[in-house]
Amino acid sequence: MILGASTFVEGVDNAFIFILGISFFFLIGISLVIILFLFRYNEKRNPKATPVKDSIALELTWTIIPLILVMGMFYYGYVGWIPMKRPPAEGINVTANARMWSFNFRYENGRVSDKLYVPKDTAILINLNALDVLHSFYIPAFRLKEDMVPGLANNRTWFEATKVGTYTIFCAEYCGLQHSYMLSEVVVMEPEDFWAWYDDPDAMVVEVTEDVNLALLGRQLVERNGCVACHSLDGRTLVGPTFKGRYGETITVITGGQERQIIYDEEYVRRSIYEPDYDITVGFRPGQMLSYEGEITEQEVEFITEFIKSLNE
Numbered sequence: 001m002i003l004g005a006s007t008f009v010e011g012v013d014n015a016f017i018f019i020l021g022i023s024f025f026f027l028i029g030i031s032l033v034i035i036l037f038l039f040r041y042n043e044k045r046n047p048k049a050t051p052v053k054d055s056i057a058l059e060l061t062w063t064i065i066p067l068i069l070v071m072g073m074f075y076y077g078y079v080g081w082i083p084m085k086r087p088p089a090e091g092i093n094v095t096a097n098a099r100m101w102s103f104n105f106r107y108e109n110g111r112v113s114d115k116l117y118v119p120k121d122t123a124i125l126i127n128l129n130a131l132d133v134l135h136s137f138y139i140p141a142f143r144l145k146e147d148m149v150p151g152l153a154n155n156r157t158w159f160e161a162t163k164v165g166t167y168t169i170f171c172a173e174y175c176g177l178q179h180s181y182m183l184s185e186v187v188v189m190e191p192e193d194f195w196a197w198y199d200d201p202d203a204m205v206v207e208v209t210e211d212v213n214l215a216l217l218g219r220q221l222v223e224r225n226g227c228v229a230c231h232s233l234d235g236r237t238l239v240g241p242t243f244k245g246r247y248g249e250t251i252t253v254i255t256g257g258q259e260r261q262i263i264y265d266e267e268y269v270r271r272s273i274y275e276p277d278y279d280i281t282v283g284f285r286p287g288q289m290l291s292y293e294g295e296i297t298e299q300e301v302e303f304i305t306e307f308i309k310s311l312n313e
């Protein structure tokens with residue numbers, strides 16, 4: 001039926017279609033009976049009502065048939081759900097990090113990506129890690145949804161994709177102001193393409209040649225990492241200060257409870273990204289922005305700085 005691309009699809013769709021089918025059967029059946037009774041038992045045709053009293057047959061019918069139907073729903077639901085709770089022992093381990101308001105994915109070899117790249121027909125074992133508040137990991141095309149709970153041990157899920165393609169990942173738990181920005185993609189590839197991507201040692205470091213536009217790389221990083229959910233590029237104040245027109249200015253921050261003046265320079269951007277609560281920009285609250293230590297490399301900080309600088313032009 002509706003686009004599906006994992007081994008869970010059949011189980012979930014069977015339960016859905018079974019319940020939907022029963023619902024339609026009763027919707028149509030009850031509507032027809034109501035119409036029929038309107039004619040058959042109206043006052044002209046049937047002036048005197050004959051109440052039914054103590055009918056064992058009737059009682060049994062309307063107890064046993066619904067019981068069978070709901071047990072059928074339970075059966076399909078259970079059969080569809082069990083595989084989700086029984087991950088295979090072997091597979092590719094990925095940690096999915098969620099924060100307000102973006103996802104990123106960390107692989108065992110240290111690769112970090114804002115999209116989830118996976119090979120087809122392979123079990124992907126996902127360790128769900130919510131860094132701040134409740135989120136939920138939802139891939140409709142895989143019929144997969146699992147809450148991400150901060151601090152919950154063993155918060156895991158898994159899937160096996162069956163079709164090459166790109167599918168949306170949503171956060172399905174309202175997690176604050178920009179919740180609707182919180183989405184990513186899972187890219188299912190042929191295994192050889194996936195391993196080529198996975199093993200590419202150069203993929204993490206961008207070679208800086210003359211014609212690479214650093215500010216453009218910075219813009220992509222700022223968009224991919226979801227910084228734009230909190231920092232506008234046009235001067236508006238969102239959750240955090242805007243990136244526009246700040247670079248090079250003397251700004252007032254609170255450091256360890258003391259107000260001080262500092263220059264918004266590369267070092268300040270770097271510290272803001274790795275230790276956001278060290279200097280708090282006046283007028284903003286600490287604890288809103290989480291550290292990107294281990295997620296954004298030193299080189300990427302450089303690109304982001306170039307981008308923030310370019311917003312002054």
Ligand SMILES: [Cu+2]
Nearest residue numbers: 135171175182
């Ligand atoms: Cu969320």
